[in-house]
Amino acid sequence: MRFLAGLIVGVLLVVGAAFAYFLSGSAPVATADKTMPFEKMLANGALHARIGKEMPKSVPVNADEATFLAGGQVYQHHCGLCHGLPNMDQGPIAKGMFPKPPHLFRGKGVTDDEPGETYWKVANGIRLTGMPSFKGNLSETEMWQVSVLLANANKISDAVKQELKPPNFAGPLPPGTPGRQGTVPPAGKTH
Numbered sequence: 284m285r286f287l288a289g290l291i292v293g294v295l296l297v298v299g300a301a302f303a304y305f306l307s308g309s310a311p312v313a314t315a316d317k318t319m320p321f322e323k324m325l326a327n328g329a330l331h332a333r334i335g336k337e338m339p340k341s342v343p344v345n346a347d348e349a350t351f352l353a354g355g356q357v358y359q360h361h362c363g364l365c366h367g368l369p370n371m372d373q374g375p376i377a378k379g380m381f382p383k384p385p386h387l388f389r390g391k392g393v394t395d396d397e398p399g400e401t402y403w404k405v406a407n408g409i410r411l412t413g414m415p416s417f418k419g420n421l422s423e424t425e426m427w428q429v430s431v432l433l434a435n436a437n438k439i440s441d442a443v444k445q446e447l448k449p450p451n452f453a454g455p456l457p458p459g460t461p462g463r464q465g466t467v468p469p470a471g472k473t474h
């Protein structure tokens with residue numbers, strides 16, 4: 284009985300201390316803060332355990348040039364902003380994130396991961412990081428194409444590199460874009 288009471292008080296103290304730590308204003312919440320003890324180990328362990336259970340083992344697209352080109356288009360539109368492009372450094376958005384998105388065309392990227400593991404991350408995202416879930420915005424085929432491209436990121440042709448050129452973020456809008464000057468009536472004269 285005394286042991287049980289001691290155990291309960293002990294557990295309450297630990298829970299109380301954890302609450303006090305998180306609500307005291309000293310826990311790391313800014314992207315520049317240091318990691319918490321065990322943060323990386325727990326987060327990575329949890330992610331790998333889940334992916335190990337759920338990742339698809341067979342890949343429904345071929346690892347050929349057509350797939351790499353299509354995957355290149357997906358990557359250039361949806362991923363390069365955070366993960367960088369072959370000939371471009373990562374920009375201020377990527378540099379200001381915690382955890383930082385890895386450059387996927389430098390070093391080994393995710394060439395040593397199964398395409399199914401990358402597919403799981405693209406489809407589901409990684410919670411409490413900036414990695415979004417693309418299920419619902421990209422088709423199954425597009426998610427596989429970009430995953431297979433990344434598994435082969437060290438072997439791409441010049442044509443695929445061309446597909447992965449930096450987009451013209453700050454350039455003029457192409458003709459015919461809604462809102463471009465001259466294509467819609469000026470504000471206030473719409474009726």
Ligand code: HEC
Nearest residue numbers: 361362365382383384385393401404405409412413414429
């Ligand atoms: C808004 C920023 C952002 C966008 C856009 C984004 N990601 Fe990520 N991604 C991240 C971050 C941040 C991480 C790191 C997560 C972590 O450390 O656990 C990540 C992690 C990953 C990983 C795991 C990397 C590794 O080393 O294990 C893969 C693969 C990945 N993203 C693929 C993609 C693909 C493919 C796209 C486009 C369809 C994409 N991401 C779009 C931010 C982004």
